[in-house]
Amino acid sequence: MNLIIAKKSISANVANLEIRTSTVLNDIRPGRYISILIEKDKPGIPAAVLKFNQENETITVLVFVADKYTQQLAELNFGSEIFRINGPFGYPMLIENFGTVLCVSDGPGAVMLLPALASLRSAGNRIITILTARTLDGILLENEIRAISDEVTVITESEDGGKKVAVCKTITQILRSSKVDHALVIGSATTIKNTCVHTRKYNIPIQAILYLNKTVQSTGHGIYKVSVSSTNNAVCVDGFDFNAWYPNLEEMVKRFGCEEDIPCNTTGNNVKILV
Structure with missing residues (x-):
């Protein structure tokens, strides 16, 4: 029962x-x-x-x-x-004491982010979090995430309380001013791509979750497993109901970019994604 x-x-x-x-x-x-x-x-x-x-x-x-x-x-x-x-x-995240972890989430991705932050904190990490959404109403679990994180930046597309700046600019500023040892991104395909592009410049290992917000009726699931190898720019998608190969992150964005609520998962040169 x-x-x-x-x-x-x-x-x-x-x-x-x-x-x-x-x-x-x-x-x-x-x-x-x-x-x-x-x-x-x-x-x-x-x-x-x-x-x-x-x-x-x-x-x-x-x-x-x-x-x-x-x-x-x-x-x-x-x-x-x-x-x-x-x-x-799905795949479990790699949780250990990395040092300083940059965590990026957009919209509903915060629901998957919160338990990850709790485990990262328990492992002894310093946590810098970026929460993004179109409006301030779309920022979820802010108080709970602030209680776990050392620094939190809230970014919205509107001028209703959060910073109205590009997520890429904020990520770049943090990477230039802080020594980041690991990264985690949970959000749309575009958010994943943008985060991965910047963390790779600094050779920072990154994990992510590509999360479909809405239930997929044909499979009964809204999540699929994806592996990305950044060394040869190949993305292997192994889901419950489909298999596909993506030549690069641009292809992932073309397929999933229309979803406003999707993220990616990277460890070293390997990225694991849940859709």
Whole structure:
């Protein structure tokens, strides 16, 4: 049985759900995600696991409301039963004491970013975070992320509270003024490409998550696994329902650039991406 035992509304479009589950969920780590089926015939909803208590058999997940399925999940209350939980899926992030880590996220990517930041902080890292969105309302989990990060810069396209500057310019300023040892980016294909371009100039290893905001009904998932080899500019996409090769990051942007809510994953010369 999967039962909601606590619920908290983080914002108008983000819900925090604590679920008691009889499902055996092994090896839940940042970068991985679970798939939640509200009912038997409904598609699976990918969700980031914020906390996992094996002794109490509970998981805490963050749900971003993006479509009717995630809306239904976010509207469930204490005592509601969930049909099934599958996973975890995806590649775990590399978490260790790198030193100083630059973290870049746009829009809903913050939902996947928060558990990663918590693990990076626990490992002893200094964290510099950039949050971006079209408007200030699109900046999610700002208070929670500020509590974990050493520095936070908020950038919006409008003049409603955040800085109205180019993300590339901010990244460049940080890389020039601070010794950054590692980077993490979670956001759109364009955000991933722009971040990777700048970190590569400084030979900084980078991890990322390419995250599709909306549920993919044909597969029941909104996330796919992607590997990028920056040494030969080849991107191997190995998803649940497709295989494809991208010759470079420009091709990734052409395919996924129309999505406003997508990110990438790099370790050394290897990039791992979840879509």
